[in-house]
Amino acid sequence: MDKPxxxxxxxxxxxxxxxxxxxxxxxxxxxxxxxxxxxxxAWAVTPAWSPWRLAGVLLMVAIPTLGSVxxxxxxxxxxxxWIHPRTGFxxxxxxxxxxxxxxxxxxxxxxxxxxxxxxxxxxNMAFMEGALLGLVMASLAFRSRLPRYYLLAAISALIxxxxxxxxxxxxxxxxxxxxxxxxxxxxxxGCALRRYLTAHPAPKxxxx
Amino acid sequence: xxxxxKSLVDAxxxxxxxxxxxxxxxxxxxxxxxxxxxxxxTGLTKGNLSSHLGRLxxxxxxxxxxTFQGKIPRTVCRIxxxxxxxxxxxxxxxxxxxEDRG
Numbered sequence: 076m077d078k079p080x081x082x083x084x085x086x087x088x089x090x091x092x093x094x095x096x097x098x099x100x101x102x103x104x105x106x107x108x109x110x111x112x113x114x115x116x117a118w119a120v121t122p123a124w125s126p127w128r129l130a131g132v133l134l135m136v137a138i139p140t141l142g143s144v145x146x147x148x149x150x151x152x153x154x155x156x157w158i159h160p161r162t163g164f165x166x167x168x169x170x171x172x173x174x175x176x177x178x179x180x181x182x183x184x185x186x187x188x189x190x191x192x193x194x195x196x197x198x199n200m201a202f203m204e205g206a207l208l209g210l211v212m213a214s215l216a217f218r219s220r221l222p223r224y225y226l227l228a229a230i231s232a233l234i235x236x237x238x239x240x241x242x243x244x245x246x247x248x249x250x251x252x253x254x255x256x257x258x259x260x261x262x263x264x265g266c267a268l269r270r271y272l273t274a275h276p277a278p279k280x281x282x283x
Numbered sequence: 284x285x286x287x288x289k290s291l292v293d294a295x296x297x298x299x300x301x302x303x304x305x306x307x308x309x310x311x312x313x314x315x316x317x318x319x320x321x322x323x324x325t326g327l328t329k330g331n332l333s334s335h336l337g338r339l340x341x342x343x344x345x346x347x348x349x350t351f352q353g354k355i356p357r358t359v360c361r362i363x364x365x366x367x368x369x370x371x372x373x374x375x376x377x378x379x380x381x382e383d384r385g
Contacts, residue, residue: 081324083304083305083374086309086324087308088312090309090316091312162319162323163316163321164316164319164320164352164359165316166314166315166359167314168313168314168315
């Protein structure tokens, strides 16, 4: 029997939501952020010119470059194995620019200008990072219509604020911000993935 | 009869059918999607979806490509330029009717 059809507007937006629904992107990005937090923390505790600090610096360079490429491939592979056989495959092609990026750019600009007027305790990297990540997640929440991203946005901003107020140094504040946000995203992504796989059981395969 | 209403009455019947409109809406913002995704999202039965995809392909609004992902067959549907134009034109006509009613 046919199920009731969603509206045209919902359907146009549906493929975008589908990409984020299973929690895999959160898991991947959360792991990258958590690793970045560890790398920054390692940088903060190790003496200058020690091998550990060098390793931390290399890791911080590798994470946004190689890390994002590796994780993109990993997400695609896991989606091919676990998600596409359950709920289907979408070829997204090149990402289309959207108006949301202007919101994020505007927000980042406001934060940069706010650095001139914020009190000293908030005028540090942790607060800016938490606020910017919160803005990016709020933008994703708006486009994907996934409520949990609004929660992640609020948590990110709060973590940034807490880290700014708690830690005296930019390094420790950033390490705590990225580490904590990463951990929250791993937890959120893991729960979302588990819920998704439970709601959409794997198709039965005929083994002849 | 007002112009917006007239444009809706003269609407492309291929696009206007709700199931086919839904399929084109799903394909509109991506490069392609497979049969299973379209079935899950539209809630149509396999036979019903196949029939609608056949109509859309015959009208030149989508291309259907049968490939393999490893050993698993995969049917991928992609909207054509003509299909995109037809869908956007139909959405424009619908918007015109709603705005005309105020």
